[in-house]
Amino acid sequence: MSAAIITPSGAGDRGQAGPGLQPGWGVSPERQQAVGELLGALVPPAGRVAPGQLRAVTAGLAARRGLWADLVVRDPDVRWYLPLHRSNSCDVWLLAWERGQDTDWHDHGGSSGSFAVAEGCLVERYRAPGGRRIARRRLLACEAVAFGPAHVHDVAHGGGGSATSIHAYSPPLMAMTYYDATEYGLIARETVAVDAPEGARGRGGAGTALAAASASAAKLTPDALPADAPSIDELLAEARGGLARLRPEAAFAVLTDGAVLVDIRPLEQRTAEGEVPGAIIIGRNVLEWRLDPRSEARIPALARADAQIIVMCSEGYASTLAAATLRRIGLREATDLDGGFQAWKAAGLPTRPTQPPS
Numbered sequence: 001m002s003a004a005i006i007t008p009s010g011a012g013d014r015g016q017a018g019p020g021l022q023p024g025w026g027v028s029p030e031r032q033q034a035v036g037e038l039l040g041a042l043v044p045p046a047g048r049v050a051p052g053q054l055r056a057v058t059a060g061l062a063a064r065r066g067l068w069a070d071l072v073v074r075d076p077d078v079r080w081y082l083p084l085h086r087s088n089s090c091d092v093w094l095l096a097w098e099r100g101q102d103t104d105w106h107d108h109g110g111s112s113g114s115f116a117v118a119e120g121c122l123v124e125r126y127r128a129p130g131g132r133r134i135a136r137r138r139l140l141a142c143e144a145v146a147f148g149p150a151h152v153h154d155v156a157h158g159g160g161g162s163a164t165s166i167h168a169y170s171p172p173l174m175a176m177t178y179y180d181a182t183e184y185g186l187i188a189r190e191t192v193a194v195d196a197p198e199g200a201r202g203r204g205g206a207g208t209a210l211a212a213a214s215a216s217a218a219k220l221t222p223d224a225l226p227a228d229a230p231s232i233d234e235l236l237a238e239a240r241g242g243l244a245r246l247r248p249e250a251a252f253a254v255l256t257d258g259a260v261l262v263d264i265r266p267l268e269q270r271t272a273e274g275e276v277p278g279a280i281i282i283g284r285n286v287l288e289w290r291l292d293p294r295s296e297a298r299i300p301a302l303a304r305a306d307a308q309i310i311v312m313c314s315e316g317y318a319s320t321l322a323a324a325t326l327r328r329i330g331l332r333e334a335t336d337l338d339g340g341f342q343a344w345k346a347a348g349l350p351t352r353p354t355q356p357p358s
């Protein structure tokens, strides 16, 4: 990931040179270039972009899932957003909406705009032109609206599953005024400078933990790691060096001889894959506390130095690290299932659908 400030490729050639996206937002230069190329075909190279042209941008981007679908973050607590493009003439944003999330009443500081629903459903309430009447429209996927600089609206998740939308503004959003809905109509409450779309009830890009982590990772180079820190591959190889791992047939044989198969897969994985009859399910996050003979949270029947524990995960990677840790805390017979549940099932050994939790 580049940490450079990026202006979408070719923008300068079309006279759209602008500030570009700030670093750390998690949109790769290649993706910014692809978005910039799409915009280059739809909007004029400079100056104010008309609402209809902005609608072509939002609708066009909404239809190109490959440009944004993998970037979306679902946050149940606060509306999420990410800038996809910024030039001197317009900015474009990706927004994600969950049930109950909305924007509050606002205008766009004199910018024209458009938004297109890409997934799910949004409801827009807006001040009807020329009066105090409030209109309402429900927008489904592939539907887009455009508005001029006087538009005041409140956009909300429209029910059902998660929603995603693409928003564009021209000139780029700089300020917004918020309004209170009163019996006398919409009354301006405050005007604030903004660097985010659709109001303050959102958190996105650099404001999210994910983006902060992405920005931090962008600065990280292998040189920044301690010299003696093993890679995950080295850690795995080291762990396997101390284990007598068991293939499924061998594991099946020792299970009838007193060994215990411990399934550390999460519920979602067990539900999707199935389970092994008789396996003991212990979550990976509590494994050591359940099996350390000194732990108050131990399972007495299993937390023994001589317990023959065979740790199983889905494919036999996480189980190796777990088994190595069990050996470190004294379970000298602990090992793991080579190939995990997948290999067990492929060998034709007993499985069954996972029982839902009671």
Ligand SMILES: [Fe+2]
Binding pocket: 106, 107, 108, 153, 155, 198
């Ligand atoms: Fe808005």
